Amino acid sequence: MPELPEVEVVRRGLAEHVVGRRITAVEVLHPRPVRRHLGGAEHFAAVLTDRRVVGAQRRGKYLWLPLDSGDALLGHLGMSGQLLVQPSTAIPEKHLRVRFRLHGAEGGERELRFVDQRMFGGLAVSAGGAELPAEVAHIARDPIDPLFDDEDFVGRVRRRSSGIKRILLDQTVVSGVGNIYADEALWRARLHGERLGAKLTRPQVRNLLTFVREVMEAALLEGGTSFDALYVNVNGQSGYFDRSLRVYGQEGRPCSRCGTAVVRVAFMNRSSYFCPRCQPRPRSGSPSRPRTRATGALDRD
Ligand SMILES: [Zn+2]
Numbered sequence: 001m002p003e004l005p006e007v008e009v010v011r012r013g014l015a016e017h018v019v020g021r022r023i024t025a026v027e028v029l030h031p032r033p034v035r036r037h038l039g040g041a042e043h044f045a046a047v048l049t050d051r052r053v054v055g056a057q058r059r060g061k062y063l064w065l066p067l068d069s070g071d072a073l074l075g076h077l078g079m080s081g082q083l084l085v086q087p088s089t090a091i092p093e094k095h096l097r098v099r100f101r102l103h104g105a106e107g108g109e110r111e112l113r114f115v116d117q118r119m120f121g122g123l124a125v126s127a128g129g130a131e132l133p134a135e136v137a138h139i140a141r142d143p144i145d146p147l148f149d150d151e152d153f154v155g156r157v158r159r160r161s162s163g164i165k166r167i168l169l170d171q172t173v174v175s176g177v178g179n180i181y182a183d184e185a186l187w188r189a190r191l192h193g194e195r196l197g198a199k200l201t202r203p204q205v206r207n208l209l210t211f212v213r214e215v216m217e218a219a220l221l222e223g224g225t226s227f228d229a230l231y232v233n234v235n236g237q238s239g240y241f242d243r244s245l246r247v248y249g250q251e252g253r254p255c256s257r258c259g260t261a262v263v264r265v266a267f268m269n270r271s272s273y274f275c276p277r278c279q280p281r282p283r284s285g286s287p288s289r290p291r292t293r294a295t296g297a298l299d300r301d
Helices: 004-017 040-048 150-158 164-168 179-189 202-223
Strands: 022-028 057-059 062-066 072-076 081-087 096-103 109-116 122-126 263-267 270-274
Touching: 004 057, 004 062, 004 081, 004 202, 022 040, 040 122, 072 081, 150 164, 150 202, 164 179, 179 202, 179 270
Parallel strands: none
Antiparallel strands: 022 096, 057 062, 062 072, 072 122, 081 109, 096 109, 263 270
């Protein structure tokens, strides 16, 4: 399943290879990926044909292409979706579902192709959605969005009495931080996921946010190496997951900081991984006890 950094890689690819081009033809090869377009496949094709793509935007894992009509082509990759930019002559992919013929001012025909084996993803036209599609307006910005408001995030975390990992996964507080990124960032920040948001200091939350960004940007760099000039690929796992994980999936392996065995516990039908020494569990029954660990830089405000 594409994580947010991979979706951002796709957005950048679209910005480079699709923005500025005119859609000259739309072919829907399977109805399921356009099921959320209420007008149906024919209407979907009709409102997109002869429109120019004027941007490539993202909110969380949703992508949209603002059009010169004021509408937007909105997409979600779901579990297995890919957006590929291919020469029109390239052989159709096995799971090709929707194809858009593009014409650029400098000539040369290309296609934007939506390929999706399992079809949990999809495409729709958001009427008047060029600026911000109504369908995604409820999703909070993510930490690698240039307009993310750090101090607002710090305030929201500190107003919540739930565990910090649960807060990180709450899409109304911050989007795009999945289970893997949460565990990795909490390890770097030396925070146990059950530490309560309301009990964290401002510097602790700011510090955690810095680590969330660090983890996501490292994955973005890895993902950014996986497409070339004409090929935007989201579906491949980025190499980041193999090389750079410190705790996620590392149960029983020594913590790279202190050597203590990494622990796995059940968490919301998934798993949490942490180092029991670097990330001590908050003592239950006395949640207001003062912090006893020296946290160094964390104590600066
Ligand atoms: Zn450790």
